[in-house]
Amino acid sequence: MKTTQRPGWTPSRLREHREAHGLTLEAAGERLRQAASGHGLAVPAANFQTIWSHEQGAVYPGPHYRRAYCLLYQATEPELGFRPPLPGESQKAEIMISDLPAPADPAADNAAAQVIEEAFTKVSVGDISSGSPQALLRNRVVDAWRRRHGGGSPKPILVLVGGYAGSGKTEFSRFLSDITGWAFLDKDSLTRCIVERLLISLGGDPHDRHTELYLKEVRPFEYRCLMETAWDNLKVGTSAILSAPFIAELKDEEWFARLENRCAAKGVDVAAIWVRCDPESMREYIEFRGAARDAWKLENWEQYVAGLDVETSPPTAHVTVDNRLGSAISLADQTREALKRILS
Template identity: 55%
Template sequence: MARKHPDWKPDLLRMHREEIGLTLEDTGEKLREIAERHGFNIAANFQTIWGHEKGSVYPGPHYRRAYCRLYRRNEAQLGFRKALPGEDAPVESVPAPTSAERKLPDQPDAVRQALSSIREGTDDVDSEALRNRVVDAWRRHTAGGSVDGPTVVLVGGFAGSGKSEFAKFLGGLTGWPILDKDSLTRPLVDQLLIALGGEAHDRSSELYREKVRPLEYRCLMEAAWDNVDCGISTILDAPFISEFSQAEWMQRFQNRCRSKRVSVATIWVECDPESMREYIEFRGAARDAWKMEAWDEYVAGLDLKMRPQGPHFVVDNRLGAAVALVDEARDVLSGGGL
């Protein structure tokens, strides 16, 4: 379903392209290089870029992320949307920074900037301490060292919120393994649903919720405990909707980690419904078919104000803001440039 973008200012793309002296063909080549570096799914050519600049085709999420990397601007500055609180707004009349001003920041600064989207969700957690832990792990990882004392990071959020992207970023920084629920269990879950008389990609029925889902999370957690018992820090990537909503489950998890002398960080990735829908549509997964067919019903069932019970952190990925910082940090760490 086509959706309007009332805040979109496509002419800003052309302005930024011309200010750094790129042709449409040059821009396509650089966008393809960025896509290869970041794993974006785009095939940029001058016709597509022309359509974006003329306003006839609104760029998809991977195109917008690639444009942000190319022009060193966030989505608001490139005119794709309004600015979030604290973001820089579009610049339409002031000349763009010179090439010297466009250079990438230092690696530690870029990492910290990307991690700055982690903020305290409750008063009993310390986001600066978590950022320092991750930065320390990154430094030790890149230096070939190891981290003493394992850490378990739970990264949760609604479908399409950007939790997997953020979990992968943390894993790439620290070298900690990522346990993704879907990657670990999807083939078995699909076949189990069929064996029980359901449909392979069903994730909304009572059959799935009562008979299958508990086994999914049990597999995920057992794999995590195997790592922890070996002293290996681990990142868990899953929605955790039911688990984070239960104070008892959260307390049991905290107690078990404490008994093993394991540090815990619970991160909730928040996002707006429109952005979640766009990312769900973009990935085109069969398990999301019901969500797309009954979007209004699905969204009505989400508690968008939900936060995990107990100590936790929050990453604000509304309008893709946190993922944009992650992209910049990846560019800096890879040495990517114009």
């Protein structure tokens, strides 16, 4: 892929960062693999030919490479020249590790809580005012961190993280779970095998996610399994983060009101997060994961995208996370690294 196909891409920035770190092409590849492996990402081949092609602009790095580069060089995508910054997005990583207390400092937990609070604020769309749903959920996330370190409220919370395919909702859910210790429940991981077998038994395509057969006969049970698993956790006081599209659910204010009422009756808080992303980035993520269930979307991309509303959040969403061009997930990676440096 040529540079002209990626507006704002400056491949030479990668070489500049590699040389500033004193790395050869081979050493950069090894460090890149280590960075990916250490953060649970798909480990890239990262041989010296690939690194060279990225630095020369012959091949635009895929999402797993870009995340690994950001972790390796402790920099953002705009800083590494992958793209221009979004409006209001800093080109510099504002989490300065050297300014935070040393791990043995008694204030380390407070410093970590501040990093988490700042990261949550940055990825959320719009201002977070005191007492708003965004501020309340942010406080719960920080509270969960403190609870894992000896304090915090025991009241459980149910968090729904929704978004279109490839929006980054699963990665953002993992990030929240890493910080809070809340149970992470992914719809596909829980139900995919059963869904595929049920579709086959009904005479359908196991990878169907768009026909009436799936939408009417299978999808309701898929989401019911997800919600029942969440209730099993909440009943024993374990907060849960659910990752699923939740497109129909979060658009249905009556459905969400019933959920809020059920949670209130059981002494459980509830919050909804919508992960917003641009179509080009979503397609890139979908192509990278290579899931059979996405085949129809990719084969009928224009038709599929025409049915998406990427500019508007569902009316029930308490927080909208801006993951256009992967910006929120990149910040999440840096926040994880910052917390490791503070507390390790």
